[in-house]
Amino acid sequence: DVVLTQTPPTLLATIGQSVSISCRSSQSLLHSNGNTYLNWLLQRTGQSPQPLIYLVSKLESGVPNRFSGSGSGTDFTLKISGVEAEDLGVYYCMQFTHYPFTFGSGTKLEIK
Amino acid sequence: EVQLQESGPGLVKPSQSLSLTCSVTGYSITSNYWGWIRKFPGNKMEWMGYISYSGSTSYNPSLKSRISITRDTSKNQFFLQLNSVTTEDTATYYCARIDVYGLLGYWGQGVMVTVSS
8 A cells, every 4th residue: 555654743833824735655656647646735723634735736625725735656645835713623635546545654743 | 506415323333344435515426526535633635436427446455345336316415434334443434525636625624534443
């Protein structure tokens, strides 16, 4: 199975600070069709996960543009440009290129 | 509005079967793909499997001998059965709609299942 390693496991940020989360894959996530199926999700406390980004950098409808994704191959990054209080929760990367689909270990964002 | 809701027993005894239902409203399960995902205590998430719009299924090989996903299109529901459960199957179980590019666009609220005697 593809292993997705997320760092850091915990992130402590102040409101307005910009932060980044790394997701490294044990295999390239470039599919033979040319797409890279790397998604980011956020799970707020007591809620179901919600999608933020798909295909590495495409923002899901309704997601604020302070969220951005980048990367290729095996290295990917989620950036939040100006953390807001509503951003706290656990962030997951997820790959949809290789079966079984797998999730990263999660990064918990806490607000100072 | 698309809504998914899981239901089923919150407590299952070891060696028994876990059976959950995902009821979908606002969208037909004869379109798209529909998956089951679980989250273990401590944040680890695991993809369990999915059922397609046509009824074909695909399972995580780690569960293949124990898992079955079926559906009832007349009720717009799909189901998860996990056999021979152990305490390691204690988790919150989610159903989700799989959209294009692997986007999990809609999730149920999750059901916590504890495996304990």
